[in-house]
Amino acid sequence: MKAKKLTELAMLTAVALIIFVVELQIPNPIPIPGVKLGLANIITVYAIYRYRVREVLSVVLCRTILGSIFGGNMMALFYSLAGGLLCLVGMLLFKRILSQKHIWLCSVFGAVFHNIGQVAAACLIAGWGMLVYLPFLLLSGCLAGAFTGGCAQLVIRRSKLEKNML
Numbered sequence: 001m002k003a004k005k006l007t008e009l010a011m012l013t014a015v016a017l018i019i020f021v022v023e024l025q026i027p028n029p030i031p032i033p034g035v036k037l038g039l040a041n042i043i044t045v046y047a048i049y050r051y052r053v054r055e056v057l058s059v060v061l062c063r064t065i066l067g068s069i070f071g072g073n074m075m076a077l078f079y080s081l082a083g084g085l086l087c088l089v090g091m092l093l094f095k096r097i098l099s100q101k102h103i104w105l106c107s108v109f110g111a112v113f114h115n116i117g118q119v120a121a122a123c124l125i126a127g128w129g130m131l132v133y134l135p136f137l138l139l140s141g142c143l144a145g146a147f148t149g150g151c152a153q154l155v156i157r158r159s160k161l162e163k164n165m166l
Helices: 003-025 041-050 053-071 075-097 100-126 128-165
Strands: none
Touching: 003 041, 003 053, 041 053, 041 075, 041 100, 041 128, 053 075, 075 100, 100 128
């Protein structure tokens, strides 16, 4: 991997990590565990449309592991890895199906896969009763995924415009 690409991926990881840590500081207005915007996903969606799978995987893994360390919750690492990796697989699949005009929809599917991965991990740890959270997480995930996907779509369009101006 060339130094320029490595630097770009490190910067994306750092930005995603900063967004993740800042989002942890925002009080959750919804009293359901696991419900949040997932703003760091903006960076993941951007990376999916700009880099190769292996490179995006490195950003997701680094952000997830470092996020658990900086967030001070190593137990969350298992949930985050399950959700993050399944989310990545889902978005990569739907990226192939959807057009560039529907990047936001790719993020919605990623959010759904993320929630399924996290609930599956929770079921392994705490039992099948955790499935009761799935409908709430899917609803909030679809809304958050649409928002973060829309933001990512704007970032991607903006970066293409700036690239064309140079």
